[in-house]
Amino acid sequence: MESLLLYKKMEQNIIVQRKKENNMFTEEELWELRQQIKLNSIYMADYQNDFGIGTFSTCEFFEGYVDYLEDMMEEDCVDIKTVDKFMVALNRYDTSENLFNWYGCFEYDPLPIIREKGD
Numbered sequence: 001m002e003s004l005l006l007y008k009k010m011e012q013n014i015i016v017q018r019k020k021e022n023n024m025f026t027e028e029e030l031w032e033l034r035q036q037i038k039l040n041s042i043y044m045a046d047y048q049n050d051f052g053i054g055t056f057s058t059c060e061f062f063e064g065y066v067d068y069l070e071d072m073m074e075e076d077c078v079d080i081k082t083v084d085k086f087m088v089a090l091n092r093y094d095t096s097e098n099l100f101n102w103y104g105c106f107e108y109d110p111l112p113i114i115r116e117k118g119d
Helices: 002-014 027-036 055-075 083-093 096-103
Strands: none
């Protein structure tokens, strides 16, 4: 837990905004990021990525995404009472469109890119 807090503090110290004109990811970029991580993992290392986004921010974002998908499943009355049924449904609901819709729920970019100080 202490290492997570230390990492979060490090992230806060070196966060920079997206350099794109609109400062947000495209649907294709988000899906590429999604393919680089292991969804619903309990290990921080599974959230490392090539985008320069810290593992803590990536983990938080995708944990929320899984909750978002679970809410969608419940609204659609999908049976997710067992782990096996949940994982099958998760594979059906985990799409680039749903990921982009989740990302669109934020007023700010929840996936800040990290750079070394001075970049």
